[in-house]
Amino acid sequence: MDTAVEATDLVKRYGDTTAVAGLSFRAPRGAVTALLGPNGAGKTSTVEICEGFRRADSGRVRVLGLDPAADAAELKPRVGVMLQTGGAPTGARAGEWLRLMASFHAHPIPARVLLDRLGLASASGTPLRRLSGGQQQRLSLAAAVIGRPELVFLDEPTAGLDPQxxxxxxxxxxxxxxxxxxxxxxxxxxxEAERLADHVVIIDHGRVVADGAAGELTDSAQELRFYADPELDTASLLAALPPASDVTTHPSGRRTQYVIVTNAPGGLGPEFVATVTTWCAANGILPEELRVQRRTLEDVFLELTGRELRD
Ligand SMILES: Nc1ncnc2c1ncn2[C@@H]1O[C@H](COP(=O)(O)OP(=O)(O)OP(=O)(O)O)[C@@H](O)[C@H]1O
Structure with a gap:
């Protein structure tokens, strides 16, 4: 794997608060890596260390093979970062400001292309201070990518944006x-992580709690559910299933919901489902509302941390 970012054992403290507590991850080139975690998990601190804006108390970061702090000048044209427009000249208009950003690069994307793509064309003549929060955020995104960087860091790129x-x-x-x-x-x-990311790094309390391809994290956690009579002989069902399977029962009105998970080789594939339905048929049971569902990243996060992700 060609690595864009490699962070090893990062630690960052602010006074008594340990924001990043020995965090390691790798982000490949040419792929989207999401650092996913609740508020205060240490995501921003980690990204700012990778961007070279903060120094870790200990640990090591390599960005495109370089040190983001020591090699900042060399990395600057190759790495895009979403910055606040706060430092820009007060009277500057959005389009002018973006064209100024473009002028710092050898082969920029034309400013008007990005203004169109991000729904900012009509705001091109608007002074920066009059842009809405969402417009400023999209303008920062445009500025981050205008120089055709090899790597882009986006900290909460869609926080506060409307669905469009x-x-x-x-x-x-x-x-x-x-x-x-x-x-x-x-x-x-x-x-957002499920929709965009090839690779997800789940962070909690400044540490990585899970790390893998987005599909891998959820594929490995599938379950089969169906409703049937409460009297079903689960010991007999379990005996019919491959080893490393489990059946739990959840009373639901006059019926019971049966939930089956397995760590058997091949997982919860077509053969496994056939084994369940064959057993049901042999026992005269109709498995109502039978479905195999992939667990969500939310389920995985909850299982790993005992907490829910919240906005
Ligand atoms: N400059 C700072 N001074 C003191 N404490 C800080 C500072 N920056 C962050 N923290 C604290 O460090 C912890 C991690 O913050 P960080 O912003 O890195 O997390 P985050 O995962 O990005 O959270 P959020 O999603 O809320 O932005 C939090 O407890 C936060 O209050």
Missing amino acids: ARMATWELVDELRAAGVGVVLTTHHME
């Missing part, structure tokens, strides 16, 4: 990936 602007941002991230750009983004939206 969020979709435009997601489509831009898809295009960056398709163009071979590495993207590292932070989010506490499960939906």
Whole structure:
């Protein structure tokens, strides 16, 4: 795997608060990596260390093989970062400001292309101070990608955006990936991580609690559910299933819901489902509302941390 970012054993403290507590992850090039975790998990601190804006108390970071603090000048044209527009000249208009950002790069994306893509064309003549929060955020995103960087860091890129602007941002991230750009983004939206990321790093209390391909984290956690009579002989059902399977029962009105999980080789595939339905048929049972469902990242997070992700 060609690595864009490699962070090893990062620690960051603010006074008595340990924001990052020995965190390691790798983000590949040409793929989207989501750092997913609840508020205060340490995502922003981690990203700012990777961007070279903060120094870790200990640990090591390599970005495109370089040290983000010591090699900042070399990395600057190759790495896109969403910055606040706060430092820009007060009277600057959105389009002018973006064209100024473009002028710092050898082969920029034309400013008007990005203004169109991010629904900002009509705001091009608006002074920065009059842009809405969502417009400023999209302008920062445009500025981060205008220089055709190899790697982009996006900290909560869609926080506070309306659904349309969020979709435009997601489509831009898809295009960056398709163009071979590495993207590292932070989010506490499960939906965003599931929709965008090839690779998810789940962070809680400054540590990585799970790390893997987005599908891997949820594929390994499937379950089969059905409703039937409460009197079903679960010992007999379990005996028919491959070893490393489990059946739990959940009373639901006059029926019972049966939930089956397995760690058997092959997992919860077609053969496993056939074994269950064959057993049901042999015992004269109709498994109502039978479904195999992938557990969500939310379920995985809850299982790992005992807590829910919250906005
Ligand atoms: N400059 C700072 N000074 C003191 N404490 C800080 C500072 N920055 C962050 N923290 C604390 O460090 C912890 C991690 O914060 P961080 O912003 O890195 O987390 P996060 O996962 O990005 O959270 P959020 O989703 O809320 O932005 C929090 O407890 C936060 O209050």
